[in-house]
Amino acid sequence: MIEQIIFIVISLFTLMMGWVVVSNNNLFHAALALMASFLGVAGLYVMLDAGFLAMAQLLVYIGAISILIIFAIMLTRRMMRTDESPFNSQPGLAGLTAVSVFAVIGFILWQMRQFWPVEPMEGVSLAFKTPVPDSMILDSVAAMGRAFVSPDAFVLPFEIASVLLLAALIGSIWVAWPKTEDEA
């Protein structure tokens, strides 16, 4: 029960911060709100017993992506002093897209209703969350690590992702390499 209330509070926080991101005039504050929204998502992961995912969310989204965004904003200080509205001429179209995406998600959830937990626990039904045994949570990181390198599971996507990252790394070094004098 308490967990569910905390879950709802964190979700509301995440959504509110998302609203601030799109409606705030001040770009820097919008970026901060985006960060807070990411933090809320990490909180949701913690509530769902996905600790590793939550920490990855912190490390990647707040520690790296948000910092990149803030750097980009800071290098264009004049953009901060704008009084323009963050809305353009297509709010109707955007709203339509959002509503249709929501409809699709809702439809899928409804189609999966036979997986919803049915047996109530002490008179309280846990929405979308079947209790996970503690042993499974404790082993989850090791199990995930094994799954990444096991041929039966995700070794191929894992290797493809690492090759992609390596290519990006080499590519960025190539781009940043100082040009020799005859090239310049």
Place this chain on the structure above:
Amino acid sequence: MSFSFLEFLKSLVELTTGTYLRQVWGDAPWVDPTLDVIGALLVATFGLLIVLVLIWLERKVIARFQDRIGPNRVGGKYGLLQPVADALKLLTKEIITPAGADLWAYNLAPFLIVVTVLMMWAVMPFAPGMIGVDLNIGLFYVLAISSVSVVTILLAGWGSNNKYALLGAFRAVAQMVSYEVPMILSLLIPILLARSMSTVDIVEAQAVPFIIVVPLSALIFFISSLAEMGRTPFDLLEAESEIVAGFHIEYSGMKFAMFMLAEYASALFMSGLFVIVFLGGYRFFGLETYVTSGGFALGNLIGLVAFFIKMFVMFSVLVWIRGTLPRFRIDQMMDFNWKFLVPLSLALILVVALVDKALPVGVSAWTQAGVHLVSNVLVGAVALEILRWRGRKQREAQEGRQEGLESVGVEATVAEAVAH
């Protein structure tokens, strides 16, 4: 079980108060949350109050390095109450908000930076069974939280509306984001050897302290943690001679004090992390058998004392380095990270993983340690040899160019003289 004060005191000494209180209170639904809150308060209070000791220690030790006496007036001959006086002074000072400051960012930053540092203490195993929470992703948690502290520095730098603050924040972010890479890579090696990211499991896995097994990884971690904390010789983010004080230049009074607090608390935390990952944490020679088996009533206390001694020795090493080394230049700092530490730690991971896989199952811990040690020394020697070779080439190129320039210069003057 009813509450008895004597038993409570005994549990305090044995560091099993939590278990004792749980026995007394039974398993009512409010017991676990209450114990959690008490534990969180204890860890946070410890993290804040220990800073008073650290400030005194650092001032006193650094004074000795500089042939001074250090604090010696407030609180007796050794100036023991000096940090209290400092704190009171900072508390009573006026808090100034600069004109044009971004109020949200400016006011949030000092609080967030303290919060992130205190959060990291949650996974620190002080003694057997004495840990905030034993996460199975302990070290990953520490890295994730410390990456959030980068954001708070950006907030401070931007919110202050001051060019020195902004420059300092830029430097801090560049430095911290860069040195995060070798830090994570060097932490991967103990994780690999312990086969766990949990801080407790890593301590338990160190029958031989990892500093003996993988000294190179320990060195890389130590250097990059110095940079992460922004301490000398990596204190470019507050280089007084260049950017006055860096990202906290516009803060005064208690808000400034909170940055200082976070700096010291994180310095101690990083020393503690080094102790846990490389020096065997609360293990102390043969005593760990008593410590872990629970057969000896005071075993936990011995573990606690051992941990604290090791941690303060590490902190003193930090002060020692501050008293000895000059500051890096910014390009040297970046070169050192990306062209030396990162490739070296990548190579080291590869070597350690291969050696660990090649070792047959069931060899003794000391044999394993010996093989790893030899491979580490070899990698270190190769790295040094490559560095020496590069250095010689660079020096030769420079000397050759200078000689060339000099001879050209002489010829030119001779030609000029002849023409006249």
